[in-house]
Amino acid sequence: MNGQAQTTGHVFQIRWIPKYTFVERLLHWVHMVSFVPLVLTGLVFFLDFLKPLAQGEAGGWVRLVHRIAALIFIGEPVIYGILQPRRLWMHMREFSFERDDIAWIKNAFGYYVLGRHGVMPPQGRFNTGEKMNGMVMILTWFLFVVTGLTMWFGKGIVSINLFHLMVLVHDLTMIVSVCMLIVHLYLALAHPLMWAGLVSMRFGCISATYAAEHHAKWYYGPKRAKEIYEAKKASAPDAH
């Protein structure tokens, strides 16, 4: 224990500290409410066994839902950027990669997939995996918006080759982002080490012990986090 929790009798008390603001959580859930319908309606056109849903009147509705969800998908980061440009910039900085991320990637497979409790390099408010998620989301957002709007309003106006390219890139972007969504859902809902994620995205708070373990650079600050990391590595060079 690092002094963040205290045992009183048999009751183990968790000290909760704030991690996400209300607006950040709102943004996350609004994004989900737009993206999941976009994926489901989009897959109707991608997977052959869903073809009956793409045909005729049903297909017309699927396309309409896709467009309504697309408006939310496009609008929500734009509105956030207009209302809180400094926080949007802060997220971009939070999602940028650093040297520790390389070490994290090297150890992540053993830690998250094999379940070895090795020492992980200290992480900020977002760990490397979350940063990759964030960066891919930003990139795919731009690709989705450009290709989608071109297909929506540019049909018959833009050149045929450009339209073909837009269809192709929209599909490729979908493949990348849906694969990431599957992994994201797995980590958020099923992975035993990630229990705190869903709680913090729901209530905005996180256990201080969990934060110290998984987000040391954010919890202690970079300098202290590095000292703790070096000390841990020295005492257990290849833990477990």
Next chain:
Amino acid sequence: MTIVRKAMLIDESRCTACRGCQVACKQWNDLDGWSYSKTTNQGSYENPPKLSPQTWTRIKFSEYESPQGFRWLFLKEGCMHCGTPACVDACPTSALKQQADGRVTVEPHLCNGCGYCTQFCPFHVPQIEVSNRMTGRAIISKCHFCQDRTDNGLTPSCVKTCPAQALFWGDRDKMVAAGKKRVETLKARGVTEASLYGETALGGLGRLYVLAEKPEAYGLPADPKYPYFATLWQNIVQPLGKIALGGTILGVIAAWAFIRKNIKMEEVE
């Protein structure tokens, strides 16, 4: 009995641009005469100005300066019924189908209006009737060789009506043979540029033209190509995408089963 491929042979050296085929097409297929086709002077005698959701065939007029002087070249535009139809491959609803006899038919009740066919056709033939750009409500239409007539052993209505004996309908190999013969006759008469268009391109077109001049003079692509992006999209990106999505799902299930067994939850912070 094997089903043989059918084709329409269009002898442009005989066409007089009477446009009886345009009228017969509208009449049989119950197409609106006025939408999209209000007559406007655009410097040409051709009318209507282009194919539209209500105009599935039309005579295109090309002004041509031949060594003998100015003349018109007439081209009966419409769906080419390609042997390898990109529109059918791009269609996500199966509203467009290639029949065993080579006709590319339309089932409007299956169409959801996505309009991919209009973008992937190498000849820009299919037309969508857009009723609302925001919602994307639309419906496809194009020449389907009067599928209700040809299904019942009749000829398409344009072939039936043509008074200039320029349109023929029948088994494709017979049409190719007749077209080649006509090209020979024309060449013997001094029409040196005469050619049969569409014999091999795109899997062989279902609409064959006997042309008196080079295809470009009629505004036809000399060497029409199956769209490169459609191949990439249909044959590479889509299968790879399905493998990637399926693989990711199986991967997380396997990872979950594995870590559930191996993790020691009492050690987890």
